[in-house]
Amino acid sequence: MKPIFVRGVSNQFRLTLAVIMSVMLIVANDRLTPVRQSMATLLSPLQYLASVPGDMLDNFAEAIATRNMLQRQNAEMLRQQLMMSERLQRFEHLRQENERLRLLLGSPVHMDARKMVAEVMEVASDPFHQQVVINRGLKNGVYVGQPVLDAQGVVGQVVDVSAITARVLLMSDTSHAIPVRITRNDVRMIVNGTGELDEVELRHVAKSIDVKVGDLLVTSGLGRRFPEGYPVARVTEVERDEAQAYARVMAQPLAALDRIRYLLLIWPSLDVTPADALAPGQVPAQTPDQTSAQTPADGAQTPAADQPVGTAAPQTGAQSATETGAQAAPQTQQQAQPNTQAQSQQQSQTQPQTQANSAAQNSTAASASNTAQPNPVPAEGNNTAAEERR
């Protein structure tokens, strides 16, 4: 028979224990990656099991696809492939040219990154976060912090890996941010997720910054996580309200985050030095509207910053390129912080030699001098000074 009163550990004690353990887990969450990894590995078969019904539905849908549908799809694919291959031909030519120029300058050549296609698994995730689970894991070499793309642009990054699955945090999640630059004028910014799938925001953008609706934002590579040059978002709204400290800039992610199915995992190649990854982000475009956006503060500071640059001999580029590679990374980080002006000026003597032209030198120096601003505006090149040196 069942006893009515059973002695044992009291419920209060159990609850206290559970609460303490939960709080410990919550507090130590960020340091528990290995624990989480092994638990995720243990539980990942469950995820595969849960995705079976969805996969079956997909297979069923494929099985009943009509001949007509397939033909139409095929024709569309062929057309797309033709267009792509035409673009690829042009691209190949440009790539070779770029490689040759880089060789001439003595800068390291970009290597192709290793890639892998992953499929999104249909399992439910925490409703408060924007994540997807993919069917690749440690076994395929996936690592935490790995960039994830789709056909249109950046999707997000891996935050959690098990042996056979991985969890990707989408770029639209509130906890996600990517350093980007505008392709038109190389202004650097940071894209933050808002929690909406089709909207991201650019925070702390000074009102004087030249950003327009329609600007394309690509990864700048400054975060050292995403390789530079991948498209991220397009600016959809710029609002300069005098009552606000910063401009309100919204953008729309290029990747179709609401209907991702196949993703691309990339392994940024290790032999690309930081300088290589960073240099193009610093080359300013010599567009007229950029000089028009120059703030008075920049103008006042540039002459002073120009002095050390003028003394650096551009011809030494080839010899000191390797040094430059090692130094450029810390330097750009310093540019983002105030009070390092003296340091960055010193370094700017050696740094810009990887650049293609002398105008670039000027502007990097200007950006170094620019550090007093809360949001470092990349420098608008002082063109007159550049011409003098030529």
Added chain:
Amino acid sequence: MSLQAPNGRLIVWLTLFVGLLMQIIPLPEIVEAWRPDWLLLVLIYWTMALPHRYNILTAWILGVALDVLLGSTLGVRALGFSLVIYVVALHFQRMRNFTIWQQSLLVACLVGVYHLVVFWLQYVLTKATYSHDIFWPMVSSLAIWPWVFWSLRRLRRGYKVR
């Protein structure tokens, strides 16, 4: 603790496993917000039926497993589960004597508490935005509880789970 030898442990863990699976199985977008908390319902049942074998710490372990599977901060759902199951473990005798509809209402309230705790923690930890969606599982759990209850009772009696 209990004087009887345990029996049918496998059945209990199997039902909990199925509950865990039901939590992560994909649902169409429209009903996604209405997903009943299967795992919590199964846990509530076993705590009511065998409070000295399956209780707060069982709930805690499964909560951690669910946290890992859903990719949220570890310990959030574990804490929510523990709190709810504590209430059930305190009042299991009273709950057994409720009619099925009274039980359903109480279970719905407990599910609501669980979702509030989870939301609150997520709000503190990361910037979770509030939406009324977090209360829909209360409604679906209310509707689904009698069936969970009846089928699990049948299992328990059929396999003489003690």
